[in-house]
Every structure is written in C-alpha cells, then in structure tokens.
Amino acid sequence: MENFRIILQKVNLKVTNARLGVLELFARSQKPIDAEEIFAYLQKEGVDADRATVYRMLETFYEKGIIDRFEFQEGKFRYELAGSDHHHLICEQCGRIEDISDCGINVLEREIKEKKGFLVKRHALEFFGVCESCQQ
Amino acid sequence: MENFRIILQKVNLKVTNARLGVLELFARSQKPIDAEEIFAYLQKEGVDADRATVYRMLETFYEKGIIDRFEFQEGKFRYELAGSDHHHLICEQCGRIEDISDCGINVLEREIKEKKGFLVKRHALEFFGVCESCQQ
DNA sequence: AACATATATGCAACTGAGTTGCAATTAGCA
DNA sequence: TGCTAATTGCAACTCAGTTGCATATATGTT
Ligand SMILES: [Mn+2]
Ligand SMILES: [Mn+2]
Ligand SMILES: [Zn+2]
Ligand SMILES: [Zn+2]
Numbered sequence: 001m002e003n004f005r006i007i008l009q010k011v012n013l014k015v016t017n018a019r020l021g022v023l024e025l026f027a028r029s030q031k032p033i034d035a036e037e038i039f040a041y042l043q044k045e046g047v048d049a050d051r052a053t054v055y056r057m058l059e060t061f062y063e064k065g066i067i068d069r070f071e072f073q074e075g076k077f078r079y080e081l082a083g084s085d086h087h088h089l090i091c092e093q094c095g096r097i098e099d100i101s102d103c104g105i106n107v108l109e110r111e112i113k114e115k116k117g118f119l120v121k122r123h124a125l126e127f128f129g130v131c132e133s134c135q136q
Numbered sequence: 137m138e139n140f141r142i143i144l145q146k147v148n149l150k151v152t153n154a155r156l157g158v159l160e161l162f163a164r165s166q167k168p169i170d171a172e173e174i175f176a177y178l179q180k181e182g183v184d185a186d187r188a189t190v191y192r193m194l195e196t197f198y199e200k201g202i203i204d205r206f207e208f209q210e211g212k213f214r215y216e217l218a219g220s221d222h223h224h225l226i227c228e229q230c231g232r233i234e235d236i237s238d239c240g241i242n243v244l245e246r247e248i249k250e251k252k253g254f255l256v257k258r259h260a261l262e263f264f265g266v267c268e269s270c271q272q
Numbered sequence: 273a274a275c276a277t278a279t280a281t282g283c284a285a286c287t288g289a290g291t292t293g294c295a296a297t298t299a300g301c302a
Numbered sequence: 303t304g305c306t307a308a309t310t311g312c313a314a315c316t317c318a319g320t321t322g323c324a325t326a327t328a329t330g331t332t
C-alpha cells in the first residue's frame with residue numbers, strides 16, 4: 001500500500017501525513033465519505049489535521065482527479081477514490097449505499113450532442129429507494 | 137392562473153400571500169430556482185416574507201409533492217414546479233440550464249430491482265458540460 | 273359576524289458545511 | 303545545509319438552512 005506516495009507524486013502534490021492518511025481511509029472505504037468522517041478518522045489516527053486542511057485536501061484531490069464527488073441530497077458532498085463511471089443505490093430507510101455500473105448513459109450523451117448540441121463532460125446519477133433487506 | 141389557490145387547498149395548505157407569490161414565481165420560471173431567488177422576488181413584489189418562511193414553504197411544498205428538488209453541485213438546492221420526470225443540461229461556462237426528457241431510466245430501474253432487489257423510488261440525473269453557443 | 277384554533281409567520285439565535293487571509297511550518301530540491 | 307514554494311493551523315467568516323418561541327392569521331364552526 002505504498003503507492004499512495006506515487007499517486008501524490010504523479011500529480012505534483014507533496015507527500016504529507018495528512019494526505020497519506022486520507023488516501024488510506026479512501027482505500028479502505030467502500031462507500032463515499034464526507035469531510036467530517038475524514039476529519040474524525042485523522043484525529044483517531046493521531047494525525048490531527050485541521051478541518052480547513054481536510055477541505056483543502058478534498059478540493060485539491062478532486063481538481064487533480066484523484067477522487068470523485070457525489071451529492072446524495074444531504075446538503076454536503078461525499079467523495080470516493082476516482083474509478084470507473086458508476087452510481088449508487090441509496091436506501092432511504094437504513095442509509096446503505098450500493099454501487100451500480102453500466103448506466104448506459106454514453107448512448108444518451110451522444111443523442112444529447114446530436115439533438116441539442118450540448119457537449120456532456122460528466123453526469124451525476126443516483127437512485128433513491130429501499131434496499132432489499134429493508135423491504136421485508 | 138387562479139388555480140394556485142386550488143393547488144394549495146388540494147393538499148390542505150392555507151392560502152397566504154407568500155405562498156401565492158412563490159407559486160407565481162415557480163409558474164413563470166422555466167428553470168430551477170433557489171431559496172434566495174424566491175426571497176428576493178417576494179421582496180420585490182412587496183410580499184416581504186422572512187427567509188425562514190421561504191425555507192419552510194419550500195420544505196412543505198416538497199413534502200406535499202408540489203415542487204421537485206434538484207442538486208447541481210452548488211452546495212444548495214434548486215426547485216421547480218413538479219412535473220414529468222425530466223433532467224437538466226447544465227452549462228459550466230455560462231450557467232444555462234436546459235431541460236431534457238426521455239432518460240429511459242425506468243428500464244434500468246426494473247433491472248436494478250431484478251438484479252439487486254433494490255426498489256427505486258426516484259432518481260437524480262443531471263448532465264454537466266458545455267452548451268452549443270459556448271462551444272464556438 | 274364573531275369565535276376558536278390549528279396553522280403559518282417573524283424574529284433572532286443557532287447549526288453545519290465550507291471558505292479565506294495570514295502567519296508559521298515543512299517537503300522537496302539544490 | 304539552506305532555499306523556497308507548497309502546505310498547514312488558526313481564527314474569523316460566509317452561506318445555506320434550521321429551530322424555539324411568541325405573535326398573527328386563515329379557515330371552519332357557531
Ligand atoms: Mn461508489
Ligand atoms: Mn427542469
Ligand atoms: Zn436499507
Ligand atoms: Zn453555455
């Protein structure tokens with residue numbers, strides 16, 4: 001797991017404890033996390049970074065393309081390590097978040113270019129509902 | 137356009153000037169608007185409702201299904217009169233917002249139910265990119 | 273028309289998420 | 303080892319939204 005250094009170096013960011021800690025948390029999280037969760041994790045690990053630093057790291061990582069950013073209608077952002085285009089099933093009962101891929105939207109994006117002339121750079125797609133175990 | 141009263145009465149909400157004003161603004165807006173725009177409009181019209189009242193109206197209208205709520209990665213919500221399922225093309229250069237329908241996602245929702253057991257209640261889908269006139 | 277009362281509103285204080293200016297620190301490089 | 307740009311801490315701030323509580327008012331009932 002020493003490739004965190006390399007990830008940072010690749011995008012010309014200095015290697016610091018706070019940044020390594022954040023990347024470590026991202027790597028072990030399988031769902032999108034928010035700034036406060038990151039802040040709490042760093043404190044627990046004794047890295048002790050300021051909230052401003054956490055927000056600045058997230059901004060930087062997002063700009064550099066290291067992480068993706070999502071909105072789940074909560075009034076805040078959530079982030080994940082950047083990966084393949086995928087989306088989420090958000091259970092409104094228990095809060096569980098499940099990944100889904102293959103949204104088939106590139107077809108739609110091509111249609112949008114043809115019909116409306118609009119060039120799509122990225123899209124946000126999230127599903128809200130009830131997960132399997134909450135349906136019983 | 138006196139059916140605003142009826143809209144409110146149908147969902148057991150009292151008819152007030154502030155509410156009529158907000159519905160009027162929604163009716164004449166062809167793109168999603170935010171709380172601050174509503175607040176400013178009411179002031180201009182001399183209705184003079186408090187910000188708290190605006191937020192409470194939006195919450196109530198949303199709960200009653202009178203309006204839909206959207207997120208455009210701005211750190212705030214935007215609202216539209218509830219209508220048919222549709223989505224938006226958001227130009228990151230000029231801010232123009234265009235509607236699109238026929239996202240074809242009901243097919244995907246059925247697949248999600250079959251494959252993952254997850255019951256989709258609603259979805260959020262927005263496209264970010266560059267509009268036709270901003271491409272020249 | 274007056275009354276009763278649930279509902280809506282104003283006000284002011286508060287929260288939570290995120291931002292910013294500036295001074296001090298430090299990683300990366302020579 | 304020293305230089306310097308990048309990073310961080312701190313504290314104050316902004317912006318979106320919420321809440322408690324007292325007052326006002328829309329509407330159904332007499
Ligand atoms: Mn994910
Ligand atoms: Mn629309
Ligand atoms: Zn669930
Ligand atoms: Zn444009």
